[in-house]
Amino acid sequence: IGAAVEAITGEPAAATISDADLADLDEIQFVDSSPEALRKRLSHGNIYPPEQAGRALQTVFRTASLAALRELGLRLVGESLTGPASSRPREPQDVLVAIADPESADELVRRGVRLARQASARCSVLLLGSPDDKPPPDDAGRRWPAAAAADVTVLTRAGRDACTTIAQVAREIEARHLVLAAPAAGLLERWHPTFVRRLASLLPDVHLHVLAPPAPDGAAAAAAAGRRDDAADRPQAGAIRVYLGYAPGCGTTTAMLEEAARRKARGTDVVVGAADAHGREGVSAELEDLKLIGDGSILDTGAVLARRPEVVCIDDLAGPTVSGESRLVAARRLSSAGITVVATAQLGSLGPRAGPAGRAEAELDEAELLAVASEIELVDVAPSVLIDRVRRGEIVPPDRTEAALQGDYAPAAVSAQRERAFRIVAEHGERRLAAYQAGDVRAGGAEAWPVILACAAPQPGMESLIRRSAALAAQVDGEFRVAVVSAGPAGAQLRLLLAGYAALTAQLGGEFDSLQGPSVAAALLAHAAAHRVTEMVLARREDSRAGRYPLLRELAARARDVELHVLPAEPGGLAR
Template identity: 30%
Template sequence: MMTARGRLRVLLGAAHGVGTTCAMLEEGRRLRDEGRDVVIAAAQAHSRSATDPGAWGLDVVPETAGRLDTDAVLARRPDVALVDELAAADPPGSRHLRRWEDVEDLLAGGVDVISTLTIDRVESLSEVAWAITGVPHGGTVPDAVLRAADAVEVVDLAPAALQARLAAGLIGDPRSGGRAFQLDSLIALRELTLMWVADDADQELRRYRDRHGAARSRQIRERVVVALGDEGSAPSLLRRAARLVSGSAGAGPIGVHVSGQRNRPLEDPPALRRLAERLGGSLHEIVGDDVPGAIIDFARSVDATQIVVATAGRGPVGRVLRPGVGEQVARRASGIDVHLVTGSGEAKGPLPRPTGALGGVRRLAGF
């Protein structure tokens, strides 16, 4: 009979000292009081009695030579194992290099795990955190491991309160040095943590919709698609769209250009791609002869909440008689807000005279 895989729950903090270890131990004691069999498999005392594993009345599986003893934990077969510092390094000669790999063994053995992590130890964000604090991370956990966790919960503490705890000596052995505990660094790390969790929740929502074929739901964060075409300046459009989402965490303009027989190719796509990435977004090129339809289909595929599209400087009659891509997108994009922007490449001079059997006056009278 196969053993069901254990569940992983990660308590994520913006910085050392926010209380992830205490939160893990408190949760372990709560689960024990509910009748679960809980053991401490690895916990750092951090030079403080509050995080001393022996002070919590929980069973402890002793570490062996400074590493998590996975064999002893699996032989004990608890319901839940508490494992502090998911990114910690195992000593030389161990079975694995990092503690998260030991946790994988526990999960495969059917043991639920509650663990802790700080945002600077997430692989994709480690260099960003290093730039913020000036302190090297010392080892990371792959994003895939964290995204595969059954739950990632933020343990939050206001930056000013964290500084007060540091000044009072309540944070033992902090990763000091550099700018790690300066107020602006703590604020940036906190924002980085919340952005990562919001992005993870957004990805999980999209995976759920893909699995169940769920209809489009209301978006929590703004996602703006910028239609880059013949009308208007593409760099200007990208910058305007970036301002629309400047207050939305983790958002950036998503540029899209439709290649087809009816429109010209973009000028200097590599430069536009670099600009989009600097603005926190991306650039995509798709193919289609129905340009407005292709823009709308792409916007729906990325769950866009807004579309920015350039429109030439035509009057109301001109927009009716000769609607451009922007006007057609606005008419057809039900459920998505559309911003029509007059770009720097707007049309100049009078509208071309309509051709055909009827004169312009009779056409207007007919309208």
């Protein structure tokens, strides 16, 4: 991986290990650290002397570089594990940008390049023309600065039906994202709103990114400036750092309390909101020098807010709270108040939430954790070491040792959980890498603060749309909102449904709004303008036919200065 390291950092790798040597190792343990944590250690003089820290922060220790190196390490160790979780192929995320007017396409190409960069994918630009048009010159792509600065492939196709041409090319290159301009009034029929609806039907498994034209009379520039002002005025939220263990006994609680002790030694005001010290002498010893809120068995969010420390430690995000809310929601409340949260989570507590079908609900939702956590660090332990701890009675009581070794701590079970932990941390790392890269673009002034709006219908089944939109917001480190429009006052059944959507939105760190109006599109567009939304996310159904997207049709015709993002279809999903 020496070449990959040099490509990321711009400097040769100090040393490398051959693939043959790696293959001969019995076990590999991954010593994880988030990019933010490493940069803090560097600034504290724990890695290089102070005179070397400045240069390191601009090279190897750039946040995006550290995130890319970490992803490389996670993938390397993950590939050394055996099993379906680690060998699952990564879906291609290639991007196709469809262009009818090359002279006004720079923003489309810029968006396509950003999407490709976030997913480490390829970006292709399709120049559309009629059979009577002259072929574009060979250097056509050079007219767009974004294409010239990236490795963009320019394709040309001529045909009477632009919609069919785009769909054919998207299939040929196996694109997962399609970027195109929204139709405007007065254009040819091939760019009529029906065009977007046809693409939604022809490419059900492709993300559609429809960029609306800018608002007139300088309103677009004013809106972008307003978004930047909003970002500058937004109160600084505290980070949510999570130590993730794949099984009890990995050492997540110890890692959390050791960080608390380090922060306290540097003069930070640290409290422990919850920590299970029952029968754990080491944990009790760590707690002696730390301030505990209550008895540690149950999190009192109100008491922590009243105390207003700089940092609060929460052991086990699946544990109880005084208010009855989930600890993940409590962590969001504390973070919003400017308090840094350092927490732990066990893989056994993670799973998808139950839907209305009545399936058992997991204690802690994996999607929520991925969306809410600022940083997730894996506390990795080699399976043989963990099993030895069980045998020595360090994790379960002696009378339960044999049962544990035959059950949760059997070698196959432990290995499978460890593989899953690597997958979760790698997925979160990929999202954060995309957010760091987007942050670099925003710092350069090329992109406004992202505000993602999930446009949910007042019907059951919108949970997936809400979760997927929250993930999109997390990928770009943006604001997340959900809006539902109903024709009139909500009845009892609808109020109950909306309350569930509002609760899920809050758990994912977003804001929920219930709107009313005779026109769904008009209400959503007014709401988007009021909150300076940059991306409106819509769902669609796998079996929808052309003409079954009335909301998309109206939004494509009326939207200004916003992106319409139509998610790939899910079986049984609702048409919008």
